[in-house]
Amino acid sequence: MVNYGMNLCVLYICGRAIRFENTFGSPVVWWAMNADRGSDRGWFSSVSPGDPETYVGAIADGSANEPADWPSRSIESGVVPDQSSYYELLHAATQATARAQVRRRERTDDQRLIHCIRAMDDTERVANELAERVSAWSSTTDTPVSGIDGARELLSRSPTQTDDAIAAATDERLVSLAEQVVSLDDEATALRETIEKSMPTVAPNLSMLAGPVLGARLIALAGGLEALAKQPSGTIQVLGAEDALFAHLAGRGSSPKHGVIFVHEYVSGTEPSLRGSAARALAGKLAIAARIDHYAGDRRPSLQAELDERIATIQSRGDGDE
Amino acid sequence: MSDRLPSGVTYRTIEGSDRLVTEGPPVYGEPTSEGWRAWDVRRSKLGAMFERGMDTGLEGGETVLYLGAAAGTTVSHVADFAGPTYAVEFAARPVADLLEVAAERPNLFVLLEDARSPSEYAHVVEPVDVIVQDVATRDQAQVANANRQFLSDDGRLLAVVKARSEDVTADPETVFDRFLDRLEGYSVLETERLDPFHDDHLAVIATPE
Secondary structure, three states: HHHHHHHHHHHHHHHHHOOOOOOOHHHHHHHHHHHHOOOOOOOHHHHOOOHHHHHHHHHHHOEEEEEHHHHHHHHHHOOOOOOHHHHHHEEEEEHHHHHHHHHHHHHHHHHHHHHHHHHHHHHHHHHHHHHHHHHHHHHHOOOOOOOOOOOOHHHHOOOOOOHHHHHHHHHHHHHHHHHHHHHHHHHHHEEEEEEHHHHHHHHHHHHHHHHHHHHHHHHHHHHHHHHHHHOOHHHHOOOOOOOHHHHHHHOOOOOOOOHHHHHHHHOOOOOOOHHHHHHHHHHHHHHHHHOOOOOHOOOOOOHHHHHHHHHHHHHHHHHOOO | OOOHHOOOOEEEEEOEEEEEEEOOOOOOOOOOOHHHHOOOOOOOOOOOOOOOOOOOOOOOOOOOOEEOOOOOOOHHHHHHHHOOOEEEOOHHHHHHHHHHHHHOOEEEEEEEEOOOOOHHHOOOOOOEEEEOOOOOOOOHHHHHHHHHHEEEEEEEEEEEHHHHOOOOOOHHHHHHHHHHHHHOEEEEEEEEEEEOOOEEEEEEEEEEO
């Protein structure tokens, strides 16, 4: 049993590494992936018939450059006596493998993306904070800079020569700090790209309607795709505006019209008096998208057309008044 | 029309109407009669190809590689009349349903893999007589090209091109032409739009060159 669990774990990581092009991978994963490439042995070469613990690794972990007459080869190599027992074995193996993969993937895909989006926010926030420090510090030098672009600019300059020992020592630290800023900013960009690449697989419809980053943000706020799929659209509409919502519920202030979905162009690009309607329409479609993503998983391009049409109708109301 | 149907696929009267049917355990709540299951041609593009009388070349009992099996609506019917049927689907959630379909069909083999990376399943899939392709990704021609290695010399590719998966904004005809242009190593035998059963879908029947 212990062995089975270990197997699952390794092959799952390999699967991820391939799909995310090694985004989550480590050198060890790379090695494991490449070690199995180009093998032209059938899946059954590492299988002991009757021992289900060997099935999952055989199917999920293996690969081959090209197909071959695997049924005949398995009989020749003595793995199975005849064709019907080959297919019986293959059926047991594919069922066990796909079941294990489904279980494992469903459990962790959205959680990985939640870490990605939170790490992206963290790196952006820290990069900005440190960039402010670099700006303030650089104003004591001959070449003041500002912001993250300023930190980049500072790195591209050749260091000024000075006889002042203190200035030389502190300038060196300033440059080093600017390097950290740039490196954090690059990491934030890489995290964003990873989210953009992965979201269409994890939540195709949500990603299509909301955009990958906003979609991931909604999943993070809800705590997972399943949790998001179970939220009513009114909750999705105000996710991220909890402070305002609870202030309203406590009798202070008006009810929030939108949470993080404000960043969607359909909300922010709609004139203020109609934003509540636009936010409600968008949240309704996002709720449907999250449910399809969680319970069905296929892509439904018609959702986008329906949303576009609904928003166009709402926005045209404003045009009419003017 | 029905002389072009593979053996195991036929028409029967179910609930008062003439329906395309296969024989097997029911899957998605379709009407049945004496073990025959109605094949909903509005939910299945391959079903629509039969309904349209396209010459699929299928006779029954073939070895099939099905790309984009989703929850198994169509592939369940294929497994009813075909031989060993390999069903590739990349999304985890529909595979959960597909596994239940396969549990009752010993000739249906589920692979949770990406149809764009055939080397990940070439160690399992044997050379096949037919590839059925119904994938919802961009660059569907690339998927067909990459999987041609599985097809025997006189085999058939039965592909359905979804215009909206390639490019929602482009004119479907443009998308279809681009698909046919990019198809490599195949000669196209027949194409037909599947409207009104399936809007903006083109069925393509091809064989290796």
